[in-house]
Amino acid sequence: MKDYNKALFYIAGNRRGWIFTPSDMMGNFTRREADDNIKYLLKKGKIRKIGRGLYDYPKYSELLQQNLSPNMDQAANAIARKFNWRIEVSGETALNMLGLSTQVPGRYVFICDGPDRSYDILGTSLEFKKSVLKDIGFKYKESSLIVQSLKSLGKNNIDNNTVNLIRNKINPKMYAKILKDTKNTKNWIYEYIKLICREDE
Secondary structure, eight states, X not given: OOOHHHHHHHHHTTOTTOEEOGGGGTTTSOHHHHHHHHHHHHHTTSSEEEETTEEEOOOEETTTTEEOOOXXXXXXXXXXXXXXXXXXXXXHHHHHHTTOOOXXXXXXXXXXXXXXXXXXXXTEEEEEEEOOGGGOOOSSHHHHHHHHHHHHHOGGGOOXXXXXXXXXXXXXXXXXXXXXXXXXSOHHHHHHHHHHTOOOO
């Protein structure tokens, strides 16, 4: 007997907005059970298909009276889990996520140690670009966002305003962790990270 309630309980336990693939359910169900549960929950409107082999437990806006758009960072991480890739956000996408670009992104790009691939996520392009391993492997998302955004801007295009804009986007509790996580980056990047994560205020 198929336990749809168990499947929904597991998905809901990851909170609204969680994005997953059938592989994420394999620790609790067989592949056939996972597929059957997903098919049933889709039919009941409990979950939503957002891309090829990709689903979410959507967040709902009472104000807009509709489901919100999928979180692209969550989507990227769900795909990375499926294929056992390591990923980092690209510079272009990091700038958008930190609010340093005024452009509304029509695509989100992540670098990875897997092959180049692209996905359509409800009309938004999610792309993976193969990169050398030295660009991959930060422990914290914030570290990746900062490093990739600084690299994208370039050493000569960063000023105090840029440093403060990034600083204001980061939880102060993360400063020490980011400094430790990024200590092996290029010298000029790390000097800016020390300014961003300074604890003198």
